[in-house]
Amino acid sequence: MAGTLVALGLRAIRHVPKNAPLQASAAMSSYTRTLIGKREIVGFGFNGEPSYVDRADFPMPAIRWKEPTSDVQALREKEKGDWKNLSVEEKKALYRASFCQTFAEFKAPTGEWKSLIGISLIFVSGAIWVFYALKAFVYSPLPESFKEENREAQLRRIIDLQVNPVQGIASKWDYEKDDWKK
Amino acid sequence: MFRTTAVRAQSIFRNALTPKKAHAATVSRFMSSHSTETDEQFDTRFENFFNRKDIDGWEIRRGINDLWGHDLVPEPKILIAALKACRRVNDFALAVRILEAVKDKCGPKVGEIYPYIIQELKPTLTELGISTPEELGFDKPELNLESVFHIH
Incomplete structure (x- = not known):
């Protein structure tokens, strides 16, 4: 256990870039860069971390979803003009460049409750069989x-x-x- | 020993225990301060925030996230100011996201409130060329992603 921890710690230290500046904030931002790539940091998000999460209570995540590739850049240039000239496809592409899933998508029901109830009932029925088995083979008759x-x-x-x-x-x-x- | 403690405690609590002279302007009380802002002041505060000329995308997102922390559906005039702010910073996706988030914020009364808000916003939407989520087909799920909790 301790050996694993030491190895993990060493690995974390080894992976810090060697030419990282001394200031803590600058070092953190360069590490963050390795996580988020070229994505723009556009807001505070829900806790100040530059991460992307689709949440209904904090609708605006801190970074854009897609990296600024050349076609996204071209769309951004067109976005500066009148929005009435954008086609529906371009509008959707712009949305998908900034955000991963729409509200309807990330709030869609997963149907997970069905498997939860099903598996729970399997365990309950198993417990009933165990009870009858104990009754038949283990417990003495009632007094x-x-x-x-x-x-x-x-x-x-x-x-x-x-x-x-x-x-x-x-x-x-x-x-x-x-x-x-x- | 006890006497020393008692004397010290007395000197610590003296300030808190002796009644202060009541000032006309500030009366200090041992309770949390309540907001005295009225609903109109609240609406105006956010409207003015989004109406600022030098607002940037960061501040729009921060303003929306803050506004969404309140138990309310924002007034159409706040939303109009926010949509115009999106136009000033050239962020179309932000405008659509705001409309989607408003629809979600309506909660169980989405059938009553959301049509009213869209009706109030209609002139702004046509003026700026913003499509509603329904026009973009975002009211129905079209992209299914595996939950990150189920990937591994």
Whole structure:
């Protein structure tokens, strides 16, 4: 474990560019550059990190989705003119250059709930079979006191002992008629 | 020992415990400050923010993200200012994204609020040549991506 950590740490140190400037911020930005390539950093995003996430609560990510390739650059030049001259295809291409998925796409239902419920029910049915197996092969039979006549005898004894005579079971028993109060 | 502690504690709490002379302008109270901004002031603040002449794309995105943190659907006049700001910084995608985000912000009342907002925005949209997400076919999913949580 410790050896793995040391190896990982060494690898992280070795991969820092050798000619990185001394200032921490400049070093970080050059590392960030290796992650995001030539993509423009265009905003704050949701936490200030230059990362792309499609989120409904922070609709504007920090970087553009596509790197500025030559055809994207050409579209950007055309974008500076009147937007009425853009065709629908060009408009969609411009959107896809800045953003990965539309709201309708990243909020589309995945149907994952079906597999979740299905797998859960498989485990539940397995547990029921295990219960019956234990019942059949492991547990001893229920004690005598669970039989119908034993439980009736127990109730009779509770009534004879006048258990809970004010609000409970004996208060509902009519001792003169020897039956439940109507 | 206890006496030293008590004396020190007393000197620390003295300032907090003795009632201050109430100033006419500032009365200090031990409670969080509440915003006294009215809805109109809020709308005007954001409208003025987006109407600034020297606004850039960074600030538009920051303004939208901040505005989206509030429990409200933005007034059409704020959105008009934001769309015009998008036109000034030449970012078409941003304008479409704002419209999409408004539709999402309407929540369960999307059937009532979204048509009203589009109706209010229609003159601006035609003036600037912005297509609604519906005109671009963005109201239905057209690109399916595997979730990043399922790739590996």
